[in-house]
Amino acid sequence: MTSEKEKMIYVHSAPVRVWHWINAFGFVLLILTGLQIRYAEMLNLMPLSDAISLHNYVGFAVIFDYLLWLVYYVGSGKVRIYIPDLRQVVTLAVKQVKYYGYGFFVGKPNPHAMTPDNKFNALQQQAYLMIMFVLLPAQMISGVFLWKIKGYSEYINLLGGIKVIDTIHVVLFFFFTTFILIHCYLATLGHTPLAHFKAMFTGYEEHH
Amino acid sequence: MKKILRWGLSIVCICWLWPAAGFANENSEWFECHSDEGLTKESTDNILKTEITEFLYVDEEKFNHSVHNINGITCVDCHSDIEELNYDEEVPHEQYLKAVCCASCHEEAGDDFKNSVHMKMRNKGITMTCYACHGYHYVQHMESASVAERENSICLKCHNPYQFHDWLPSRDSHFAYVECVVCHAPDVPRHINLKLYDLVTDSFYKSDKLFKVLGMEPEQFMGTIDANKDGLIDAAEFDNLVLLLKQKNIHAVFRAELVADINSIAHHVNRGTAEKTCQNCHSAESPYFNAVSLIFSKDDGTVERYNVARPVLESYHVSHFYLLAGTRMKLMDKIGIFLLAGGACAVFIHFTARVLTIPLRKKKDQDEA
Structure with a gap:
């Protein structure tokens, strides 16, 4: 007979959890202030100048948080969990899609068993690799350019003008807003709806 | 007699x-x-x-x-x-x-x-x-002057704008692209000046040079570009203008600035009356962008001026000008709605299927037990 304690595995270390929740809180604030900035005439959450100031402060907090993540993950070598195994990635991804699209509904077990060294399934690996190394940096760099348009005008002009930078920032804004929505929903697909949420607070995921 | x-x-x-x-x-x-x-x-x-x-x-x-x-x-x-x-x-x-x-x-x-x-x-x-x-002896026409030239020759002689605009986000951008009196004399008529910036010579195209390259007189310009003869260059006509410039090997971009009309009302600068409500400018309905002109400078400081429709500011042809909310591209909003609606639909469909298949999973659990 296995005890409750033995069934729990420690998958999210404290720095990762702190980083995750700072990031999550920052994202929500960035989305709200971003909506206020873009739709100033429709929304009235706060004055536009306050929304811009808050957006800038939170943006820099998220950038700092990202740099902490980068140093921690690259420094500790944990960044490996983001790199898919090219020999298996297609097979594993197909399995995962089948699970979300069919297996989950009929009560089949998740084909991916989460361990500290293999936290992400093949779909998560690809998504997070893209997000952490391409999309998030693009969002941060375009955000910094928009923060000081005059100061960075040379780089902005090189990239095709302020409208190109704005397009990147806005499209990614919509992408990340959609991502948060789906991310929150997928987080309810644990063995209980709140299991993954609890794990992101306690660090322990129940092993099945 | x-x-x-x-x-x-x-x-x-x-x-x-x-x-x-x-x-x-x-x-x-x-x-x-x-x-x-x-x-x-x-x-x-x-x-x-x-x-x-x-x-x-x-x-x-x-x-x-x-x-x-x-x-x-x-x-x-x-x-x-x-x-x-x-x-x-x-x-x-x-x-x-x-x-x-x-x-x-x-x-x-x-x-x-x-x-x-x-x-x-x-x-x-x-x-x-x-x-x-x-000034006095050397007063020039100011119509073609850029924001920097207008400010440097008038307001900045006495005022240091960095002393009084701590509240203003993106101060540098405002100072660079918006003339002082647009906010400080809020009742002055204003417009967007669109100028053609030559990337080869790093300077704005002058009227005489441009029309020489185009092979037409300034008076023929609207007749050539304004296909529907409504006196306004709309988005489709602007596309044709850009095409014409490319055909003539003109490597240039459009730069835009928000300036006041050369109008004596610009003197109405008073303490406490400056425009400080950001939304008056930063909104899709802002009247600040109703008047848009394409201008080509002449040597004496006057300009050839052609009226342009506001939606042109939202196009990628004016890629060096963007105003938060004021000139936002409606295409981006559509892409955003598409992404969000797609995500919400995926979640909704999955959640519905999840609810509907609860009996299946319960039965499986019972069978296993």
Whole structure:
């Protein structure tokens, strides 16, 4: 007979959890202030100048948080969990899609068993690799350019003008807003709806 | 009868031309002395009330290109207290002349200036003259001037904008692309100036050069571009203009700035009345962007001006201008709605299937138990 304690595995270390929740809180604030900035005439959450100031402060907090993540993950070598195994990635991804699209509904077990060294399934690996190394940096760099348009005008002009930078920032804004929505929903697909949420607070995921 | 008429007309013509001929000579007489770069006089500064040395040199070349000279305004038209020059004296006219009253010609501007903080300063004993801002001998047309040129030649002579705009997000961008009086004289009519910036020479395209390359006269421009003849270059016509520029090998981008019309209402600068509500400008319905002009500068500072439809500002042809909310691209909103709706649909469908298949999973659990 296995005890409750033995069934729990420690998958999210404290720095990762702190980083995750700072990031999550920052994202929500960035989305709200971003909506206020873009739709100033429709929304009235706060004055536009306050929304811009808050957006800038939170943006820099998220950038700092990202740099902490980068140093921690690259420094500790944990960044490996983001790199898919090219020999298996297609097979594993197909399995995962089948699970979300069919297996989950009929009560089949998740084909991916989460361990500290293999936290992400093949779909998560690809998504997070893209997000952490391409999309998030693009969002941060375009955000910094928009923060000081005059100061960075040379780089902005090189990239095709302020409208190109704005397009990147806005499209990614919509992408990340959609991502948060789906991310929150997928987080309810644990063995209980709140299991993954609890794990992101306690660090322990129940092993099945 | 014919003879009398001929003589009469001749006398009228001579009388009409005589003063002009006299003034023309007078200007050159002035430059006999005032072309001396070392010519100075001791005076008192209007504002600081300190003794200063005033330079009396006038650059004839620059004066000849000034708007006043071009319009035939001579020295004594402004310095009207000089009736004659007496060369027997060391200084052939009064040493201290009366202050020139610009409002005697620029009446409307003079009236509008009365409703301004710069006039009210007189209650504190400080006299702001017109020429403190506008200069005098070398005044040029300002229509083609960029925001930087307008600010540098007027407001920034006295004001340091970085002292008073801590509350303003993206100060540098505002200072670079919005003329001071657009906010500080909120009732002044304003418009967006679109200028063609030559990437090869790193300068704005001048009217004569552009029309030479296009192979047309300025008067033919709208006839060629404005296909529906409504006097406005709309988004589709602007696409054609960009295509035409490419065909003519013109490597240029459109740069935009928010400037005030050359209008005396721009003097209505008053304490506490500046525009500080961001949403008045940063909104899709903002009236600040209703007037958009494509302008090509001429050498004398005037412009060839063509009206452009506002949606052109949202296009990628004007890729170097973007105003938060004010000129946002509606295409982006559609992409955003598509992404969000797609995500929400995926979640909804999965959640519905999840709820509907609860009995299946329960049955499986029971079977396993």
